[in-house]
Amino acid sequence: MRLSRFTRGGLALFATFVVFFLIAPLLVIVLFAFDASNVQTFPIHHWTTSWFSVAWHDPAVRGALWLSLKAGVLATAIALVLGMLVAFGIHRFRFFGRDTVSLLLVLPIALPGIVTGLALQSAFNLAGIPFSLYTIVIGHATFCIVVVFNNVIARLRRTSMSLLEASADLGASPVQTFRLVTMPMLSTAIIAGALLAFALSFDEVIVTTFTAGAQNTLPLWIFGAIRLGQQLPEVNAVVVGVLVLTLAPIAYAARISSGESVGKSAGSGT
Amino acid sequence: MSNGARLRQRAGAALWRRPWLRGVLTLSPPLLWFLVVYLASLVTMLVTAFFSVNSLTGSVVYQWTWSNFSQILTQPVYGSIILRTLVMAVAVTVTDALVALPFAFFLAKIASRRWRQLLLAMLLLPLWASYLAKVYAWINILSDKGVLPGIESRLGLPTTHIAYSNIAMWIVFSYLWLPFMIVPIYGAFERVPDSLLEASSDLGAGAWSTFRWILLPMVLPGVVAGSIFTFSLTLGDFITPLLIGGSSSNFIGNAIYDSALNGGNLPFAAALAFVSIAIMAVYLLLARFAGAFEAL
Numbered sequence: 001m002r003l004s005r006f007t008r009g010g011l012a013l014f015a016t017f018v019v020f021f022l023i024a025p026l027l028v029i030v031l032f033a034f035d036a037s038n039v040q041t042f043p044i045h046h047w048t049t050s051w052f053s054v055a056w057h058d059p060a061v062r063g064a065l066w067l068s069l070k071a072g073v074l075a076t077a078i079a080l081v082l083g084m085l086v087a088f089g090i091h092r093f094r095f096f097g098r099d100t101v102s103l104l105l106v107l108p109i110a111l112p113g114i115v116t117g118l119a120l121q122s123a124f125n126l127a128g129i130p131f132s133l134y135t136i137v138i139g140h141a142t143f144c145i146v147v148v149f150n151n152v153i154a155r156l157r158r159t160s161m162s163l164l165e166a167s168a169d170l171g172a173s174p175v176q177t178f179r180l181v182t183m184p185m186l187s188t189a190i191i192a193g194a195l196l197a198f199a200l201s202f203d204e205v206i207v208t209t210f211t212a213g214a215q216n217t218l219p220l221w222i223f224g225a226i227r228l229g230q231q232l233p234e235v236n237a238v239v240v241g242v243l244v245l246t247l248a249p250i251a252y253a254a255r256i257s258s259g260e261s262v263g264k265s266a267g268s269g270t
Numbered sequence: 271m272s273n274g275a276r277l278r279q280r281a282g283a284a285l286w287r288r289p290w291l292r293g294v295l296t297l298s299p300p301l302l303w304f305l306v307v308y309l310a311s312l313v314t315m316l317v318t319a320f321f322s323v324n325s326l327t328g329s330v331v332y333q334w335t336w337s338n339f340s341q342i343l344t345q346p347v348y349g350s351i352i353l354r355t356l357v358m359a360v361a362v363t364v365t366d367a368l369v370a371l372p373f374a375f376f377l378a379k380i381a382s383r384r385w386r387q388l389l390l391a392m393l394l395l396p397l398w399a400s401y402l403a404k405v406y407a408w409i410n411i412l413s414d415k416g417v418l419p420g421i422e423s424r425l426g427l428p429t430t431h432i433a434y435s436n437i438a439m440w441i442v443f444s445y446l447w448l449p450f451m452i453v454p455i456y457g458a459f460e461r462v463p464d465s466l467l468e469a470s471s472d473l474g475a476g477a478w479s480t481f482r483w484i485l486l487p488m489v490l491p492g493v494v495a496g497s498i499f500t501f502s503l504t505l506g507d508f509i510t511p512l513l514i515g516g517s518s519s520n521f522i523g524n525a526i527y528d529s530a531l532n533g534g535n536l537p538f539a540a541a542l543a544f545v546s547i548a549i550m551a552v553y554l555l556l557a558r559f560a561g562a563f564e565a566l
Binding site: 003004007008011012014015018019021022023025026028029032039043078081082083085086088089090092093095101104105107108110111112113114115116118119120121122123125126138141142145173174175199203205206209210219222223226227235236239240242243246247250251254 | 275278279281285289292293296297299300301303304307308309310311312314315318330369372373375376377380381389391392393394395396398399400401402403404405406407408409410411415417420424445448449477498502503505506507508509512513523526527530531536539540543546547550554
């Protein structure tokens, strides 16, 4: 496609503008975390790092962080097992209703997150299950499965199944084949899927609102503080912490999977 | 060979001869999870929509009634909430598609390899950065003492006052979901072979004709896939309207949130969720018609 220099230049300029638009708000967050003032105004006059220490020593923040970490790890573990199983199953077997299963997996991300949240709340309510860490985990695991599934199935589609048959022909048991052939083939895809699932869970608000009851995960604490307009300098510091804690695993996942499937899916947008 | 190893080998052989058994063993745990946790919950919610709440005790009355739906259909406030949500979802989807198309085109077909990698890495940051962090950043940018008015007054320009309005919501939603639109469109552009574009221009088509008649039809499924995300995410949000929107900026999501968590009226919230599922179902059917699922 031959484009005039004018068109190319215009598109390059436009792309630069879009990238600035995408990145600048993240920089604003980082800047304000170092603002010494209690009330945020721009330009910033005095700088400090003390809000990080205030946030770190706040028992409410600590409790919320701990709950978020626990929920993230448990949800990731469940999503890992179920996501891998369904990826193996879909890849290996042809059966009636295979397309329906793929559709079912996408459903929690194709439908608005609030639907998943309210559905779970209705079910917990009807079954008389009180809100706890596990109700949070159930919600998170449900939308994390598809992330693991996407990563593992993308890798499976690119690797040859004859390796597994060769391993069996040479006398390896299924367990041996799984441990020595399948796992090394898939390991980076699995790690990437797990990291993405954790990041997704760690940052989720909408579903969690409906499955947490009176408990506070870190995003719920942030949401509450912003809504009430309280402790905003602390919120800045916590938000920067959350940014680092989600983006670091994502960056690593992107590197080890060489960008295979680090796209994020919808209902989980939050 | 030890007994245990022999047993394992025999079990392995037995499994190998029965693929259906392996299939059942592999697929039943994840499918059970989806049936028991997800689908059963959805069904519970849909049934709950036909219950009501005792106004004195606040407990759910398990008796079939259409009252929630008739309330949504007859009270004008819900009509305007649904309309507002739909208009915003469409506006945000169109805005993001218009921004993402030229950007993804530049990324996939014009930028050099090194630039492409750098820009893709930059795209991952806003895609995965914390949702609340991004919303909060925009509060700090748009509010009266925020970054934008601060810079404007430095430059001696008139300051904008758009925080807590529908325009602010439109900007913030467009920002939040833009990466979700760029990624599938970029993927669609990447799948178009360069030789096709060369063939088109060899046959005498100008840049615009090539874009209009070759590229656009091929990336349209990507646009539709992205629009499923932008549409569904806007439809289900209640946080951005609450934090960025003005006093009369309620979305379907806010109505659901209010009646489920503040009003304690789960059946009514379920009926409202029914409405957003219905909207999304229509949208997904249209998207499927446009062949978007292959690009999802």
